[in-house]
Amino acid sequence: MFASTPYEDIIYENRNGAAWIIINRPKVYNAFRGKTIEELIHAFLTAASDKEVGVVVLTGAGDKAFCTGGDQSNHDGDYDGRGVVGLPIDELQSAIRDIPKPVIAAVNGFAIGGGNVLATICDLTIAADTAQMGQVGPKVGSVDAGWGTAYLARIVGEKKAREIWYMCKRYTAQEMADMGLVNKVVPAAELEAEVTSWCETMLQHSPTAMALAKRSFNCDTESIRGTSMMALNAVKMYYDTAESKEGVNAFNEKRKPDFRKFID
Numbered sequence: 413m414f415a416s417t418p419y420e421d422i423i424y425e426n427r428n429g430a431a432w433i434i435i436n437r438p439k440v441y442n443a444f445r446g447k448t449i450e451e452l453i454h455a456f457l458t459a460a461s462d463k464e465v466g467v468v469v470l471t472g473a474g475d476k477a478f479c480t481g482g483d484q485s486n487h488d489g490d491y492d493g494r495g496v497v498g499l500p501i502d503e504l505q506s507a508i509r510d511i512p513k514p515v516i517a518a519v520n521g522f523a524i525g526g527g528n529v530l531a532t533i534c535d536l537t538i539a540a541d542t543a544q545m546g547q548v549g550p551k552v553g554s555v556d557a558g559w560g561t562a563y564l565a566r567i568v569g570e571k572k573a574r575e576i577w578y579m580c581k582r583y584t585a586q587e588m589a590d591m592g593l594v595n596k597v598v599p600a601a602e603l604e605a606e607v608t609s610w611c612e613t614m615l616q617h618s619p620t621a622m623a624l625a626k627r628s629f630n631c632d633t634e635s636i637r638g639t640s641m642m643a644l645n646a647v648k649m650y651y652d653t654a655e656s657k658e659g660v661n662a663f664n665e666k667r668k669p670d671f672r673k674f675i676d
């Protein structure tokens with residue numbers, strides 16, 4: 413029996429002790445706006461305090477995308493919500509890291525931009541063989557300098573992390589598994605069953621031991637939270653520039669950006 417909570421941009425289901433949090437904006441490839449982030453924070457905090465929940469799954473609705481980051485149609489220097497850049501993205505990232513339960517990213521399609529950062533922060537990542545993952549920030553006038561860069565480097569190594577950000581290529585799920593960003597790749601039709609099976613295994617384990625393990629992993633990279641917060645304020649100033657806006661406008665106008673004109 414599934415218990416569910418009504419939200420507008422996400423779906424929340426308790427599936428036998430696993431909270432499934434599903435970003436439900438398939439028309440924009442599960443890009444997030446302010447409301448989406450607020451609902452995701454609420455859902456993660458709900459799962460954190462629910463004694464019936466032992467593990468959390470983050471995924472996207474439909475078969476096209478896990479999450480493609482900020483909704484570019486709602487981005488004009490600020491996004492449309494609260495927080496430093498109009499998205500309380502820092503609070504969501506902290507919620508995923510801080511809840512004392514494992515979080516699995518079930519990557520069912522594109523995990524791009526801020527969506528790729530969410531998959532990076534989750535404890536585990538299981539991806540469909542059809543998924544494509546990568547960064548677009550420098551192509552669209554943005555950067556997650558903190559969790560998106562320094563923490564990514566802890567996972568895939570400095571050279572690969574720099575390649576991901578500087579080249580803005582799309583990688584297959586298998587390429588990301590080879591780099592260490594994905595734990596397992598499965599045929600798309602088997603993603604839900606595979607994730608459910610990992611949840612069932614972890615639900616048999618001691619919740620306190622699991623929580624202590626997660627906290628201890630986090631300790632080692634905690635300073636990156638400070639980098640992220642500082643960078644968010646720098647990114648806010650960057651979002652107000654014509655150079656950043658050129659990236660957003662180019663994406664929305666479906667053309668290549670012209671950044672060279674901003675060289676002094």
Ligand SMILES: CC(C)(COP(=O)(O)OP(=O)(O)OC[C@H]1O[C@@H](n2cnc3c(N)ncnc32)[C@H](O)[C@@H]1OP(=O)(O)O)[C@@H](O)C(=O)NCCC(=O)NCCSC(=O)CCC(=O)c1ccccc1C(=O)O
Nearest residue numbers: 440441443480481482483484485522525526529552554556
């Ligand atoms: C996902 C793509 C690679 C898919 O490409 P393709 O197959 O060619 O399809 P498209 O025609 O491009 O897209 C299909 C359809 O979806 C719409 N769409 C896709 N992504 C978005 C989006 N993010 N916002 C709005 N709409 C989107 C697209 O317009 C099409 O709609 P139609 O109506 O059919 O025309 C490709 O689409 C792609 O690269 N998308 C990513 C775009 C992007 O720029 N994402 C934002 C990156 S920046 C970001 O996420 C920052 C937000 C943030 O979290 C943050 C802020 C400040 C500091 C740190 C962070 C942080 O990242 O943590």
